Amino acid sequence: MVYALLQRLGQMLFVMFGISVLVFLIFFATPGADPAARIAGRNASPEVLEAVRKSFGFDQPFYVQYLTMMKKIFITGDLTSFVNRGWKVVPAVLDTVPVTLSLVIGAAVLWVVFALIIGIVAAATRGSWIDKTLMVLGLIGISMPVYWLGEMLNLITQSRYHDTWMFSWVPPLGYKNFSDDPKGWFLTLVIPWITLSILYIGLYGRVLRAAIVESLQEDYIRTARAKGLSETRILLRHALRTSLVAFVTLFGLDFGALVGGSALLTEVVFGLQGVGKLTYDALLNLDLPIIMTTVLYASFFVVMANAVVDVLYMLIDPRVRTA
Amino acid sequence: MSAPLLEVVDVAKRFNVGTRFSRQGVRTVHALDGVSFTVMPGETIGLVGESGCGKSTLGRCITRLYDLTSGTLRFAGTDISSLSQRQMRPMRRRIQMVFQDPYASLNPRRRVRDLIAEPLRVHTTMSEVEIGKRVAELLDIVGLKPDHAMRFPHEFSGGQRQRIGIARAIALNPELIVLDEPVSALDVSVQAQIVNLLADLQERLNLTYIFIAHDLSVVRQVSTRIAVMYLGSIVEMGSADDIFARPAHPYTQALISAVPLPDLAALGSAKRIVLTGDVPSPVNPPSGCRFHTRCPIAQDRCRSERPVLTEQVPGRTVACHFPTDVTSTG
Amino acid sequence: MLKVRDLTVSFRTEQGIVRAVDGVSFDVGEGELLGVVGESGSGKTVSLLAVMGLITDPNAIIAGSIQYRGRELVGLKSRAMRELRGKEIAMIFQDPMTALTPVYTIGWQIAEQVLAHNNVSKSAAWQRAIDLLAEVNIPKPEETAHRYPHQLSGGMRQRVVIAMALSCNPALLVADEPTTALDVTVQAQILDLLHKLRRNHGSAIVFITHDMGVMAEIADRMLVMYAGRVVERGTKQELFSSPMHPYTRALLDSIPPLTGERPRRLRAIPGTPPNLLNRPPGCAFAPRCTLRFDKCDTEPALGSGQRAAACFRVPA
Numbered sequence: 001m002v003y004a005l006l007q008r009l010g011q012m013l014f015v016m017f018g019i020s021v022l023v024f025l026i027f028f029a030t031p032g033a034d035p036a037a038r039i040a041g042r043n044a045s046p047e048v049l050e051a052v053r054k055s056f057g058f059d060q061p062f063y064v065q066y067l068t069m070m071k072k073i074f075i076t077g078d079l080t081s082f083v084n085r086g087w088k089v090v091p092a093v094l095d096t097v098p099v100t101l102s103l104v105i106g107a108a109v110l111w112v113v114f115a116l117i118i119g120i121v122a123a124a125t126r127g128s129w130i131d132k133t134l135m136v137l138g139l140i141g142i143s144m145p146v147y148w149l150g151e152m153l154n155l156i157t158q159s160r161y162h163d164t165w166m167f168s169w170v171p172p173l174g175y176k177n178f179s180d181d182p183k184g185w186f187l188t189l190v191i192p193w194i195t196l197s198i199l200y201i202g203l204y205g206r207v208l209r210a211a212i213v214e215s216l217q218e219d220y221i222r223t224a225r226a227k228g229l230s231e232t233r234i235l236l237r238h239a240l241r242t243s244l245v246a247f248v249t250l251f252g253l254d255f256g257a258l259v260g261g262s263a264l265l266t267e268v269v270f271g272l273q274g275v276g277k278l279t280y281d282a283l284l285n286l287d288l289p290i291i292m293t294t295v296l297y298a299s300f301f302v303v304m305a306n307a308v309v310d311v312l313y314m315l316i317d318p319r320v321r322t323a
Numbered sequence: 324m325s326a327p328l329l330e331v332v333d334v335a336k337r338f339n340v341g342t343r344f345s346r347q348g349v350r351t352v353h354a355l356d357g358v359s360f361t362v363m364p365g366e367t368i369g370l371v372g373e374s375g376c377g378k379s380t381l382g383r384c385i386t387r388l389y390d391l392t393s394g395t396l397r398f399a400g401t402d403i404s405s406l407s408q409r410q411m412r413p414m415r416r417r418i419q420m421v422f423q424d425p426y427a428s429l430n431p432r433r434r435v436r437d438l439i440a441e442p443l444r445v446h447t448t449m450s451e452v453e454i455g456k457r458v459a460e461l462l463d464i465v466g467l468k469p470d471h472a473m474r475f476p477h478e479f480s481g482g483q484r485q486r487i488g489i490a491r492a493i494a495l496n497p498e499l500i501v502l503d504e505p506v507s508a509l510d511v512s513v514q515a516q517i518v519n520l521l522a523d524l525q526e527r528l529n530l531t532y533i534f535i536a537h538d539l540s541v542v543r544q545v546s547t548r549i550a551v552m553y554l555g556s557i558v559e560m561g562s563a564d565d566i567f568a569r570p571a572h573p574y575t576q577a578l579i580s581a582v583p584l585p586d587l588a589a590l591g592s593a594k595r596i597v598l599t600g601d602v603p604s605p606v607n608p609p610s611g612c613r614f615h616t617r618c619p620i621a622q623d624r625c626r627s628e629r630p631v632l633t634e635q636v637p638g639r640t641v642a643c644h645f646p647t648d649v650t651s652t653g
Numbered sequence: 654m655l656k657v658r659d660l661t662v663s664f665r666t667e668q669g670i671v672r673a674v675d676g677v678s679f680d681v682g683e684g685e686l687l688g689v690v691g692e693s694g695s696g697k698t699v700s701l702l703a704v705m706g707l708i709t710d711p712n713a714i715i716a717g718s719i720q721y722r723g724r725e726l727v728g729l730k731s732r733a734m735r736e737l738r739g740k741e742i743a744m745i746f747q748d749p750m751t752a753l754t755p756v757y758t759i760g761w762q763i764a765e766q767v768l769a770h771n772n773v774s775k776s777a778a779w780q781r782a783i784d785l786l787a788e789v790n791i792p793k794p795e796e797t798a799h800r801y802p803h804q805l806s807g808g809m810r811q812r813v814v815i816a817m818a819l820s821c822n823p824a825l826l827v828a829d830e831p832t833t834a835l836d837v838t839v840q841a842q843i844l845d846l847l848h849k850l851r852r853n854h855g856s857a858i859v860f861i862t863h864d865m866g867v868m869a870e871i872a873d874r875m876l877v878m879y880a881g882r883v884v885e886r887g888t889k890q891e892l893f894s895s896p897m898h899p900y901t902r903a904l905l906d907s908i909p910p911l912t913g914e915r916p917r918r919l920r921a922i923p924g925t926p927p928n929l930l931n932r933p934p935g936c937a938f939a940p941r942c943t944l945r946f947d948k949c950d951t952e953p954a955l956g957s958g959q960r961a962a963a964c965f966r967v968p969a
Contacts, residue, residue, distance in 0.1 A: 225738075518909070
């Protein structure tokens, strides 16, 4: 099993390398525009352009440019944004990571717990009105766009009903650092957590129910019944475990993407300075260094999430361990 | 003295499993290991053996559904061992195949008429009217009714679906048909019907069969000659009556003795040879004689030296260092 | 010890009611081996699933009586049925490759059954699992108990399934075609094993199969089923030496012989088993029977004796 893990690690590094080259080529090797102009921003003076050219080595061959860029991002960390006047990019990105992580991990905990409950209950009562209701609720959850839901919740909790006892605890939009103000940190995140997780609860609840119901058709479930085990035990110990594979696959992909910046809409709506919001602002301003860095960061997370998912598979399904 | 229809010479087939980076690296499955025999026109060769013996793989190699790893295949004198799939096409009119699972081998979205007509449409320039007539003719030959042509496979029972599969196989008047466990998935009473049908068709249409099965009673019934396979090679070959009356190879003896007979008189009189253990994996075949790990009479020589298929009596070959002597008659 | 009387299992479907089992009655005595033979659609599997209480289809209607040691099982509350199932009546199925849960070790799965029905410690249950594995001739049982199902061959998996079924010393073991999916040499090993286990545990066995050869080897008494009904019953000797029902005889005749002369053509039974949806009245086998006559338009009854056949040609 150790071998398989090492193998995964090797694959990960290989993919990361490939992505970095691809990103580099997209940004710097597309014919036509001058990469220096792109980095320096729209209204850069000729001196700035010249400085950029030198700093990034645009007069050098491609692989030197690539290495220079990588060095600036990973090793020296002194990649600077020209649009925002000397703002160091790498620390800027790293600053936003805790915000996104807080949002996504909290939402993930919420959605995993509730999706499990919904999926299991729906599968256990399959065909009944409970099952049907849960599935419809799930569908509603999937259909509501995150930004709409977020704004609606804001409307309710921040303005309309803010003064009522139900929502008066909701603080103004924005993020509070955990180390400075744990209670504030928690309160600012409650509504965003709910907003972000509703979509995923609906999706995962439905997926899990379908996977469990399918598992229940398998021969080994018939054997388990013939052993005289209770339906609950069969559901939780035998059917659930084998259905988790689908759940874990999706979870890995979604979680990775969210941490990498897909929670953008939620961050914007709730004024949280996360990676997504940073990327969004950078796109508006065409701030190339930041965009590059966030793209690399996002892809790194997706790749890592995939690797973690593979490891989880090995824990769940012994058949994968020796393959 | 006619020429052989099919010559299989030293055919080997190996599959590679796994990649360089997987845990055990690249492993080779030795599915077939130096198989040779000849098929004369009009006879039925029964290929019998248990899981992993390679009989299905051999069937697929003969019809070139698989490529051979090595060896030669000659059909009616022509070497078809390394023909490309395109070059094989004209050959496919003459060599056909019937598969085991009547539920999986028919496209459920096609009507019976189209399933049977497909080979005709691909290989001939017959008009739709002519095709229609031929399909009706074929349905009649296999014992189905003309109005069955417009139905879908799921509307039929297993036995009827197998008849449809057979109709499709004989549509182009082939010379050789490879049947891969054609009756194994059917009920016993239906098996007998299909076996009879196949015998009738063989006579009527001058067919030659290679009949692959694991059920010994069925194989005995249909075959003129039988090849017993174990872990990728033929261990014994001879006429059907001979093999069952006087099996020479210990595996054949064990196989025959293992079959429970629906005959109370046979109980107690037949000594059953129960083999220990399971069939070894074709990834790591045993050294020397492949069967030595389970053989009740294995000696030292069997562990190191691989026995060659030798002719004891004309028409009777065995691959064993210590075969039972079948040269004496009576 | 098991008395089944007039068991009927029907399924409501879109096209109407399908009677998979139609008035089936039989007995199983302590320690005996009853062979149930029949082809697809005969109702052999569904009848025994009904005995086990394993019919989960909400569209199923079960009527009749199933008495186990005096206790009525039809209509029994599911909790009570669960206590019996796996403990006093056990069942094993056809395909060993998919019979075990892939994500747990085989030792764990056997121990699970022991723990479900007995108040013992986990280590005691594990030890019992190892003992059972040894009893079914699995090599190195302590090691093998830690392995997963996918690491074992089909024959080994079926042994595990048998070990699991016998773990609580059931009085009755129902085996639904347990050797059909196995190679013939492995089948021989398993049948041998079942003989030995019968001696050691004293359980009665109901063995379902379509293979008359297997029947001849292991059965004490036999039941022949066709289209949801029992058409003949008797001891093994009686059925093989003088089969009474035309279906039984036709079935025996259609088997290609392994010894002796090869017939030019097999004596196949013409036609196919009836559609259970709209079964015409009268004897279900009549359309395919060479001995049919006008009386066959009404349904023949199976006599009540141990030796009986449901056919008007057979003197009652």
